[in-house]
Amino acid sequence: MKVRLTSLLLGLLALFATPLAYADSLQLNMTRGVTDISQRVYNLHMLVFWICVVIGVIVFSVMFWSILRHRKSRGVTPAKFHDNVKVEIAWTVIPFLILVAMAVPATTTLLKMDDTSDSDMSVLITGSQWRWHYSYLDYDIEYMSNLATPREQIYGRLPRTENYLLEVDRPLVIPTGKKVRFLITSDDVIHSWWVPEFAVKKDANPGYINEAWTRVDQPGIYRGQCAELCGRDHAFMPVVVIAKDPEDFEAWARSEEQRLADRRAEEERLLAMEMSKEELMEMGQQVHMSYCAACHQPNGQGVPGVFPGLVGQGIAVNDKTAHIDVVWNGVSGSAMQSFRNTLTMREIAAVVTYQRNAWGNNTGDVVQAADVHNFSQGNQ
Amino acid sequence: MNQQQPKRQDNSRVITRLLASVMIMFAFGFALVPLYEKFCEITGFNGRTSSKAATADSGMQVDQSRVITVEFHTRVSRGVPWEFRPEVRSLRLHPGEVKTVNFYVENKTNRDVVAQALPSVAPGEASLFLNKTECFCFENQPLAAGETAVMPMQFYLDPDLPDHVHRLTLSYMMYDLTEQARPRTARVERSE
Amino acid sequence: MSTVVTDTHSAHDAHDHHDHKPTGIKRWLFTTNHKDIGTMYLWFSFLMFLVGGSMALMIRAELFQPGMQLVDPHFFNQMTTMHGVIMVFGAVMPAFVGLANWMIPLMIGAPDMALPRMNNWSFWILPFAFLILLSSFLMPGGAPAFGWTFYAPLSTTYSTDSTALFVFSMHIMGMSSIMGAINVIVTIMNMRAPGMTYMKMPLFVWTWFITAFLLIAVMPVLAGVVTMVLTDKYFGTFFFDAAGGGDPVLFQHLFWFFGHPEVYIMILPSFGIVSAIIPAFARKPLFGYASMVYATASIAGLSFLVWAHHMFTTGMPTFASLFFMYMTMLIAVPTGVKVFNWVTTMWRGAMTFETPMLFAIAFVVLFTIGGLSGIMLAITPVDYQYHDTYFVVAHFHYVLVSGAVFSIMAAAYYWLPKWSGVMYDDFLSKLHFWASLISVNILFFPMHFVGLAGMPRRIPDYALQFADINAIVSVGGFLFGFSQLIFLAVVVKAALKKGEPAPAKPWEGAEGLEWTVPSPAPYHTFDVPPQVK
Structure with missing residues (x-):
């Protein structure tokens, strides 16, 4: 039994010592985070943790003392007692009081977390398989945020870099010192938007809107992930939030509004411009790899029974307009989402062209942005 | 035995x-x-507003001391080829005040579609105090190919709205109900 | 876990005229004997334990390093789903039903279960349920990939057709459990030997009695939920789809209304087992028998009022979060009473440490660790950080593996001499214990750390800072998995009668009617009910 006791002590020691020893290289405890709420949550976590450790140490000490002393090999005679009302009442009442002591700070923290009043701005966060969409209700800004880690890193063909799986192409940007209200919903299955450093985790339920908020005081980059199983690429939809000083944020918001406006203008301007098939194929391949390959696979084969293949069958070789329709509108009641707000018309034209000509599909069809535009205007 | x-x-x-x-x-x-x-x-557990029209009590007092911001947001679900947007992004009003907001919708396809808009309110508890006297969301919206429509929504906030609510969001999601009885597994295959 | 005696004539006394039994495959197919059925349940559950375990090893192999190496993410999701379903419904629950079949009649002095033919049924539909479930691997798109919790709409609109097989197999498992539960309740109510009053029943019988009522209450709800999933997917209903006025969160309410009592279904019989073993090896009566019974009943009662603590992040009004937080914390009180009772039972006893006792002690320690992390998870504001991370995975594996599974191992060692008639191989059994104890902690303890550090559960690939701990966890997983083969060896050896013949009561301090019949227990026991004083 000595072995057990020593291993337990060592285990307990390791439990407390290792976080200190490796604190900078290896995170073993909950993050303190960067908001008032996340600090409260961390403190509450540590409080409850230490209470549990003390309870555990007391109970296990008594038990191991008994195991060491009250063993037959020491020639003891067993006692006969089998109940004691006073003791039993004590160990019902004392734990109850400890629980009440934990419930008080827990309740106050929860009330603070649930108080979404007096917010300065609102961001609507929409989850879909497997990316986040951010829409600023007080600005003319909305965009998709996709995983930026290349497939080559995931499949080990390139070395993995520091923020592997925790990097996106367009992070959410929020101002520091302002109460930002998040409205969270989903387009398909349930997702969960989580940034540990804000202590914000809220499910994105399709058809319903959930609310959360944060107030970040330090500018910085904060990373999180989807926390609710949402299908095949659940591991590959990270959350990245950049907190900027209010002035920087305003500057960013103006430039972002300008960028989106420019993009729309550019799109209008380029509608009349024909791209060559080679250009379309090249751009289309990129779009396919970033947006379509997760389901339809890089080689277009899909996953049988789950995601339809695009090679030699289905939309990619049949009616061209139907193909544009599916990419533009999505397919209701399936994992196929609408890309009309995600991709530009040129990108949609390119990916449709690519899918209709790659992998031996060779339909010879060339789709131009103008075709997509015509489709979107109902002129089919 | x-x-x-x-x-x-x-x-x-x-x-x-x-x-x-x-x-x-x-x-x-x-x-x-x-x-x-x-x-x-x-x-108000899940933030849905009532699907029945409320009647504004004529004796209702407008609470001039409070101003509430109501944000509007619209989305269309997958496969619904519609444009759907509110005329204003948000408005400010006093509890008890009756306001009307128009929503524009355009069917951009060459097929007739029946859709249903479903509301969701955040914070959920506020849904109990958001009363609609008239709303397109009470019924299905059939829209012929290429048709456009203006859909009004008239509402007021109950003066009993809890004090800590200063801002609430009303979101509408438009769903395609044209073929609602169709078994849904088949759709994955059909998308090919 | 053993085959029942083939030669009982030497072992039995006054019941020759009864001891006729069929031989060969027919014996097992048509048997209505509680011992045969118990044996089949136990072997079946061990088989499922190995099947579910190999899936866990595939999960751990993929997670050994960051990056996708071995399987596709979609297949990984199938693994996590099937691992969960098989371990819950195929390994832990049937093992408890097997123990109930074997031991309840022996413990209350009954000749058999009250409804022997239904007993045969409730076992033999189980293999078909799992055949149906496992055959879904052969479908295009493979097996269910939506987690054992099958949250809608991932399991409805966005799932493959294997959902239909999943639903049918769930229905069959549910029927099996309900029949088993009815049998246990009727047996305990009507078949007790004269003088065996309720408050004289061994705690294993009591905990199973309460478990059976939980099963009756919640398995039909599960049947309802899977039916709704089926009709939502195939027959155009909108229970969980917002498009038709349904609510996906409603699914979670219904599921966890079943799911939380289900958690206690998987742990209450463990309490009974440990309450039998600790007094036997401490040579001292169980401390606080009556409070054990009341604590079990109150845990069962509270289990209906805590379900939404699995759902704090779904967006609940504050009053609901608070209610479920308080109720969940309250469960710590009766659970604490149990742990204190076990420790006090050991206090001033005269303990020896045979393998069943070692497993029981490990159960008390590791289950308590799992219980304490359960208190942490109950606190809503911090649950936002723990929810759906490896911290939760660590928590429920502590209570289910080093809790429920360890108690089943303890029970197997404790009663193996009674079942097989020989003592198990002591060296191998100790080796099994120490290997399991060490590896289970290497496997599950570090999961707390990665969970706190922010690693979500059910992901096939992860950020680089989680790499070291995942490597350690995977090593622990393989060690634990292969340690269980030692257990298989011990049981096979005992089943083949290789070992010291066991006396009727091999444990000095053991109490109860099961030790009054010879070892191995004859095919028919207690034809004449014993008199309990």
Whole structure:
């Protein structure tokens, strides 16, 4: 039994010592985070943790003392007692009081977390398989945020870099010192938007809107992930939030509004411009790899029974307009989402062209942005 | 085993009761569905607003001391080829004040579509105090190919709205109900 | 876990005229004997334990390093789903039903279960349920990939057709459990030997009695939920789809209304087992028998009022979060009472440490660790950080593996001499214990750390800072998995009668009617009910 006791002590020691020893290289405890709420949550976590450790140490000490002393090999005679009302009442009442002591700070923290009043701005966060969409209700800004880690890193063909799986192409940007209200919903299955450093985790339920908020005081980059199983690429939809000083944020918001406006203008301007098939194929391949390959696979084969293949069958070789329709509108009641707000018309034209000509599909069809535009205007 | 004779009768009584409990619990599982809906309606648990028109009480006092921001947001679900947007992004009003907001919708396809807009309010508890006297969301919206429509929504906030609510968001999601009875697994295949 | 005696004539006394039994495959197919059925349940559950375990090893192999190496993410999701379903419904629950079949009649002095033919049924539909479930691997798109919790709409609109097989197999498992529960309740109510009053029943019988009522209450609800999933997917209903006025969160309410009592279904019989073993090896009566019974009943009662603590992040009004937080914390009180009772039972006893006792002690320690992390998870504001991370995975594996599974191992060692008639191989059994104890902690303890550090559960690939701990966890997983083969060896050896013949009561301090019949227990026992004083 000595072995057990020593291993337990060592285990307990390791439990407390290792976080200190490796604190900078290896995170073993909950993050303190960067908001008032996340600090409260961390403190509450540590409080409850230490209470549990003390309870555990007391109970296990008594038990191991008994195991060491009250063993037959020491020639003891067993006692006969089998109940004691006073003791039993004590160990019902004392734990109850400890629980009440934990419930008080827990309740106050929860009330603070649930108080979404007096917010300065609102961001609507929409989850879909497997990316986040951010829409600023007080600005003319909305965009998709996709995983930026290349497939080559995931499949080990390139070395993995520091923020592997925790990097996106367009992070959410929020101002520091302002109460930002998040409205969270989903387009398909349930997702969960989580940034540990804000202590914000809220499910994105399709058809319903959930609310959360944060107030970040330090500018910085904060990373999180989807926390609710949402299908095949659940591991590959990270959350990245950049907190900027209010002035920087305003500057960013103006430039972002300008960028989106420019993009729309550019799109209008380029509608009349024909791209060559080679250009379309090249751009289309990129779009396919970033947006379509997760389901339809890089080689277009899909996953049988789950995601339809695009090679030699289905939309990619049949009616061209139907193909544009599916990419533009999505397919209701399936994992196929609408890309009309995600991709530009040129990108949609390119990916449709690519899918209709790659992998031996060779339909010879060339789709131009103008075709997509015509489709979107109902002129089919 | 002569003492088993009376026990067998006992057994059948116990079994009958247990089987009845199984049936009751099975039914209870289904009864939880309307119970949950009722519960949500009473408590605002899931943020849905009432699907019935409210009538504004003529004696209702407008609470001039408070100004509430109401944000509007619209989305269309997958496969619905519509444009759907509110005329204003948000508006500010006093509790008790009746306002009308128009929503524009355009069917951009060459097929007729029946859609249904479903509301969701955040914070959920505010849904109890958002009363609509007139809303397109009470019914299905059929829209012929290429048709456009202006859909009004008239509402007021109950002056009993809790003090800590200063801003609330009303979101509409437009769903395609044209083929609502179609079995849905088949759609994955059909998308090919 | 053993085959029942083939030669009982030497072992039995006054019941020759009864001891006739069929031989060969027919014996097992048509048997209505509680011992045969118990044996089949136990072997079946061990088989499922190995099947579910190999899936866990595939999960751990993929997670050994960051990056996708071995399987596709979609297949990984199938693994996590099937691992969960098989371990819950195929390994832990049937093992408890097997123990109930074997031991409840022996413990209350009954000749058999009250409804022997239904007993045969409730076992033999189980293999078909799992055949149906496992055959879904052969479908296009493979097996269910939506987690054992099958949250809608991932399991409805966005699932493959294997959902239909999943639903049917769930229905069959549910029927099996309900029949088993009815049988246990009727047996306990009507078949007790004269003088065996309720408050004289061994705690294993009591905990199973309460468990059976939980099963009756919640398995039909599960049947209802899977039916709704089926009709939502195929028959155009909108229970969980917002498009038709349903609510996906409603699914979670219904599921966890079943799911939380289900958690206690998987742990209450463990309490009974440990309450039998600790007094036997401490040579001292169980401390606080009556409070154990009341604590079990109150845990069962509270289990209906805590379900939404699995759902704090779904967006609940504050009053609901608070209610479920308080109720969940309250469960710590009766659970604490149990742990204190076990420790006090050991206090001033005269303990020896045979393998069943070692497993029981490990159960008390590791289950308590799992219980304490359960208190942490109950606190809503911090649950936002723990929810759906490896911290939760660590928590429920502590209570289910080093809790429920360890108690089943303890029970197997404790009663193996009674079942097989020989003592198990002591060296191998100790080796099994120490290997399991060490590896289970290497496997599950570090999961707390990665969970706190922010690693979500059910992901096939992860950020680089989680790499070291995942490597350690995977090593622990393989060690634990292969340690269980030692257990298989011990049981096979005992089943083949290789070992010291066991006396009727091999444990000095053991109490109860099961030790009054010879070892191995004859095919028919207690044809004449014993008199309990």
